[in-house]
Amino acid sequence: MANDDKLTPSKDDQTTPTVDKSSSRKDMPLIPMADWDIDDNPPLVPDYPDVPKALNENPNLVADPRNYPKKKPVKRETHPSGWTDMSHILPPEIHPLYKKAWLGALELNNRVVMAPMTRSRAALGNVPNAMNATYYSQRCGAGLIISEPTQVSDQGIGYPGTPGISTREQIDGWKLVTAHVRRTGGKIFMNLSHVGRISHPSLQPFQSVPVAPSAIQPAGEVFTPKGMEPFVVPRALEVAEMSSIAEQYKQAARNAEEAWLDGIEIDAANGYLLDQFLRDSTNQRTDEYGGSIENRSRLLFEVIKAVCSVYPSQKVGVRLSPVNPLNDISDSTPQETFEYVVEQLNRFDLAYIHIVEEHPSTFNFQRLRALFRGKYIANGGYDAARAEAAIVGKTADFVSFGALFIANPDLPLRLRERREYNAPDTSTFYGGEAAGYIDYPSVSY
Numbered sequence: 001m002a003n004d005d006k007l008t009p010s011k012d013d014q015t016t017p018t019v020d021k022s023s024s025r026k027d028m029p030l031i032p033m034a035d036w037d038i039d040d041n042p043p044l045v046p047d048y049p050d051v052p053k054a055l056n057e058n059p060n061l062v063a064d065p066r067n068y069p070k071k072k073p074v075k076r077e078t079h080p081s082g083w084t085d086m087s088h089i090l091p092p093e094i095h096p097l098y099k100k101a102w103l104g105a106l107e108l109n110n111r112v113v114m115a116p117m118t119r120s121r122a123a124l125g126n127v128p129n130a131m132n133a134t135y136y137s138q139r140c141g142a143g144l145i146i147s148e149p150t151q152v153s154d155q156g157i158g159y160p161g162t163p164g165i166s167t168r169e170q171i172d173g174w175k176l177v178t179a180h181v182r183r184t185g186g187k188i189f190m191n192l193s194h195v196g197r198i199s200h201p202s203l204q205p206f207q208s209v210p211v212a213p214s215a216i217q218p219a220g221e222v223f224t225p226k227g228m229e230p231f232v233v234p235r236a237l238e239v240a241e242m243s244s245i246a247e248q249y250k251q252a253a254r255n256a257e258e259a260w261l262d263g264i265e266i267d268a269a270n271g272y273l274l275d276q277f278l279r280d281s282t283n284q285r286t287d288e289y290g291g292s293i294e295n296r297s298r299l300l301f302e303v304i305k306a307v308c309s310v311y312p313s314q315k316v317g318v319r320l321s322p323v324n325p326l327n328d329i330s331d332s333t334p335q336e337t338f339e340y341v342v343e344q345l346n347r348f349d350l351a352y353i354h355i356v357e358e359h360p361s362t363f364n365f366q367r368l369r370a371l372f373r374g375k376y377i378a379n380g381g382y383d384a385a386r387a388e389a390a391i392v393g394k395t396a397d398f399v400s401f402g403a404l405f406i407a408n409p410d411l412p413l414r415l416r417e418r419r420e421y422n423a424p425d426t427s428t429f430y431g432g433e434a435a436g437y438i439d440y441p442s443v444s445y
Helices: 130-137 168-183 239-258 273-278 298-308 334-348 365-371 384-392 403-407 411-417
Strands: 101-103 106-108 112-114 144-146 188-193 221-224 227-230 263-268 316-320 352-356 375-379 398-401
Touching (some): 112 411, 130 168, 168 188, 168 239, 239 263, 263 273, 273 298, 273 334, 298 316, 298 334, 316 334, 334 365, 352 365, 365 375, 384 398, 398 403
Parallel strands (some): 112 398, 144 188, 188 263, 263 316, 352 375, 375 398
């Protein structure tokens, strides 16, 4: 050959090609694995004297490891050394909070749940808007988003600016939200709520008195369009009205299905109507909806049955708060009451129970987990370390976060990498515009 460093022979040296059938692949020089160290940027093929030079000159610049960019560690100015220590970060497939898991009929990408939180930023007519859609889509890193408490009817409203799901405009507004969430790869359940006595005539249709199990005035004040005003004595619901309450939830579930919600969470927590029926400080009825634990839980079970006639039971969950005193509520025997309720929930084959825990407390929350055959979502001041311990220790299947999600739209990433949290601005929790709602920064690299 005139040019032994070229694969194509010169015109003078061209001969009829012959095939040596005796040659085999094993005659080619082997490249020891020890020679391959990408960090040292080796040539694509080590130099061997019996290998043509052209094989050592990879014409593909992109594929040539010598052209790979150098690895740059992530820098964070707040770290004392100037660099972020990533040694504690586990891959998603083995990180406790990042393991995929089934929640009823849905497979979730991780075990981080966004808890329902009232933000009071719906548009006129309690209609979800584009700003609400941005808010939820920013938080799609959660395995599951549970919407803010959404009133099942105008009778169920308790605060200005909370979204509903009973009118055509509200349904279309929620379609905007769910479209954004789905486009970002998230899953969202709707928290269906009726506040009962935690309202005011100025918020009710036709200035009506709020309804409740019994005519017992809650302590405290409620925020109205005119400012803070004392709660009023509610009107006790008649037995004949109970079916209409269940029907409100059923119609709301139909509307949620039309608005493309992935599932439903029935809110029986935090001193709202269904919780008012469950606990004996607010339920002093003497008919079939009061007195015994069986009677006090009757309305909740009727509501669950109504909702499950629309959504499959494996796309329905229930939220409970056994010892949370919010909205002036309590029970004389909470352990007995809620163990009965949770055990009876197994009849419906629900996807999960969402428990608002109080720590420290004499209440045994693990009894509820042991009694329930579905998944257990824990809520109540969890941070990264406690959440991981709960998953590893099997005291919870999923963990929900509230205030941390308000200020940290990328909370799942911060939990995984143990990043610092943005401080929430409590003055912007309820009402207002974009400030304190969709303007919190995400982690930058």
